[in-house]
Amino acid sequence: MRTFARVLHAVVAGVVVVTIGHGVAAAGPTGSADGLLPWSATGPDGVQAAGAALADGITGTVLWSREANTPVPIASIAKVMTAVVVIASGDLERPVTVPAEAFAYCGKHGGSTAGLSAGEVLTARQLLYGLLLPSGCDAAYALADSYGPGQEGFLRRMNETAALMGLAGTHFSDPSGLPDPTDYSTYSTPANLVALGVRAMNLPVFREIVAARDYFVPAGPGNREHAWATTNRLLREYPGAIGIKTGNTDAAGHCLLFETVRAGIPLIGVVLHSSDHSSIVAKDDAERILNWAYDPILRVLPAAG
Template identity: 60%
Template sequence: MLAAASGLLLVSPGPALAAPAANVSHDQLPTMSAEPDGVQAPFAELADANTGAVRWSRQPNTRAPMGSITKVMTALVVLESGDLDRAITVPPGIIAYDRKYDGSTAGLVPGEVLTARQLLYAMMLPSGCDAAYTLAESYGPGQAGFIAEMNATAARLGLSNTHFTDPSGLPAPNGYSTYSTPADLVKLGMRAMTLPIFRDIVRSQTYHQPAGPANRDHVWRTTNLLLRDYPGTLGIKTGSTDTAGTCLLFEATRAGQPLIGVVLHSSPTSDAAAATDARHMLDWGFGPLLSLIPLP
């Protein structure tokens, strides 16, 4: 069950991100509102990605399902374990797993052999639940072992309101038992984005895996609409289930200032709604000088 809704938390946006250009007077700059307008998500947070200082939040410590944002933790466990060039055979179990939950897939076929690095692209871009299952099976070893490591990593990172029961974020049959909070997910995103390989993966719009002796040809495309539509976007991950609604963990930068944020349940079904919420938050966070700051 969701925790009781807490009040709105507003945190001062702090100093301006940049000084006005010499030929621009303060009278020409729009006034910055006290909070971002038009954000539909009931659970959200925006923070400075360098320091973690919170700029704005809404129910930051309320537990909620987050769908495939869970895969950020799955990727983190794999990356911290290392051996990304190990060859992994896609197991038969992906078929029943995907059918049981109607999960999104990367089009993997049992018996294909891919490296862990390739499977990370398959998991993070098209949100392949088949890839998440395959990685968990190999690195656990087995699903239970891997999920235990996910929860141990959450505890180590101080994510006290986060719990995992699945490597993809798919719900339990009678509800959900994989959950987190906006505050915890921002911390998780900040940790993952310190890893160069992770950053390279989540900022990619497409990844082509050519056919090889033991694998099919694959083209994986990101589900993150911000990467296409919002200049300066660096990632990170979408999420969507019937219970979680549409969710997005995101990071973008302007003039060397990165902001990281998350929205949970922006809409029951529309990925565009989560991206729109994120754009509202980023535009507000980058402030009235947004149009004057050169793109990265």
């Protein structure tokens, strides 16, 4: 835990200097001599997730983890990589026609949808909102088909991007994270996912989209009206939350990749298989981890909130 304190101390060093300059004692609440931010040596209490990690949001340095390098199914968190590949490709005003095949694809595994209709045309940018807020598997299919080109081409690009990022414990067999062809064929690790999250959140378009609680697409010549709301409970309920993505399948359970900024300090984390049945448990796991990290900081900087 001393190493943990030193790592995050480096992240918040500028804040700490200002605090000391205003007369706040350098020692934390326990009076420990080696750092301003004394965490419990046992880690956050009550976390249900089978796998989890918390990292600083600047470098991606993992600060606390559980099964950090164990590959497991990640469900719709896979859509983060789908979005990264699309955004990196550019041309986000490209008109994308929603293929009829997208609906059999969603229905086969009971995938969540953005309520798209076969043949309607939206821009890639609009579909990214449909992908990341309501977790539309229909939007994932449409984007993959357009940008692959084709599903296989797009999956190849997803895996090539993962390799370039050094995500050795990650593989994608589906652009939505659906269990196709098997429950375990799309997978990643907690450490890999926070690294992916850091890279994704460095993309301004991605960052803007996942910070949105709602998004409205008015009816146009080629599309229906759509009103999308985020599935990320943390974004609505936790101070400083700025994203990122939920996930849920039978094998993956309820998962959440998240980022927050409090007291000017970005933290990024993930919880995997927090519950078989409830996204609230995943949200609560994320809150426990974040509070464990932030509470000592906020006690030193009571006005930071």
